[in-house]
């Protein structure tokens with residue numbers, strides 16, 4: 001697992017997906033830059049989300065609010081007072097960790113043991129294996145499960161009651177060690193606010209303290225009435241937004257999983273009070289379907305319903321994904337009640353109510369939120385797509401099986417040799433296709449090596465121009481995943497590729 005994760009990080013750099021930020025100055029911790037291919041993949045994921053959330057829903061519209069917001073926003077939202085992480089320092093290594101994450105990682109190890117037992121049993125019993133029954137009755141597994149559940153329950157309870165001493169006690173009882181040095185010499189647990197502060201205005205005395213937004217959601221809430229009125233929206237309706245958010249995270253080395261600057265894709269769905277339960281279920285189902293539509297494999301997802309709820313929620317679940325370091329949150333779906341709008345009413349003194357013509361009454365709507373990290377989605381897609389495959393002839397190939405709709409370049413056009421007029425024909429094909437999708441031209445090295453390079457870069461199709469092309473205007477299309485080649489007329493190429501890659 002660790003090996004695979006290292007390969008993922010190295011591959012992301014080598015193939016122009018992700019670079020460490022300001023690398024010539026040795027980088028900046030937990031900050032990354034998206035490179036020439038990464039920016040395309042990221043854009044495609046964003047667009048895939050936007051189409052599914054905004055374009056096909058007549059009752060969901062988008063906005064793009066600013067990163068800077070009036071500072072009272074963050075008082076009203078609860079972030080100034082409650083957006084904290086419990087931190088703990090190791091006295092020997094002087095390293096700082098999130099206390100809750102240390103405990104969760106401990107639990108993840110127990111879950112890893114459970115998965116191993118399941119895999120072993122599955123092998124032993126084959127098709128007749130009943131996983132549910134095994135989980136419920138196998139003595140060792142039941143013990144592991146109870147242990148994991150007990151720990152998470154206690155952690156949740158202590159955090160909810162701000163009982164930081166108990167969080168420390170839990171870490172000590174479990175004998176959790178500093179993951180880097182093995183030392184178990186811990187300080188007390190302290191709360192630490194995650195928002196980045198900055199100043200607006202030039203002169204020292206008139207400058208105003210601001211925060212970089214830690215989530216995009218509040219930009220939607222403060223615009224709720226503007227959008228509702230100008231768009232003449234009728235409840236239920238949604239407002240969607242993608243954009244940067246900033247959190248001063250204490251970071252475990254998990255690449256782009258947890259960054260200090262990241263991008264969110266959020267949608268707030270406004271509903272009648274007391275209908276939130278149904279809408280919560282609807283959006284849970286809808287969002288899981290969106291994930292499954294990409295074909296990364298249903299076994300890689302699971303819901304994790306929260307027992308400990310954030311200050312604003314009456315129900316919450318995570319869609320977790322099997323990252324290289326285990327199942328972790330990819331997306332959150334929260335029933336946020338009327339908490340945000342009510343508090344903005346309170347702090348702003350402005351009414352944020354909706355007049356419901358069917359009920360003939362005004363109310364503050366309830367909200368269901370779907371919130372996914374674009375960078376985490378990127379990591380899910382990228383890590384899941386990277387494979388080392390054994391081929392029939394005994395060699396191996398590295399292939400990045402990114403779903404074709406998300407792939408950065410959809411096709412590469414390759415002249416078989418760099419002479420006899422083949423490059424000219426290939427360039428002409430590039431010029432025809434480039435108006436419809438990202439396409440590359442590559443004439444360096446033997447064609448076999450070029451196929452491997454495109455496989456590793458994630459390009460779903462290679463179009464090869466050879467001598468036969470000059471005679472009959474046909475080319476071969478090679479498919480990345482099956483490596484099959486098909487001979488087609490040049491004028492068919494565009495439609496074949498669009499059929500597989502168009503969103």
Ligand code: ATP
Pocket residue numbers: 215247249256257258259260261262263264329330331332371372373374375376
């Ligand atoms: P975590 O528990 O992992 O810190 P969270 O519960 O704080 O996440 P939310 O506040 O619900 O996360 O944010 C919604 C989504 O934003 C998350 O599901 C995740 O995909 C993404 N996200 C949150 N923090 C980060 C981060 N530091 N880097 C990258 N993505 C993030």
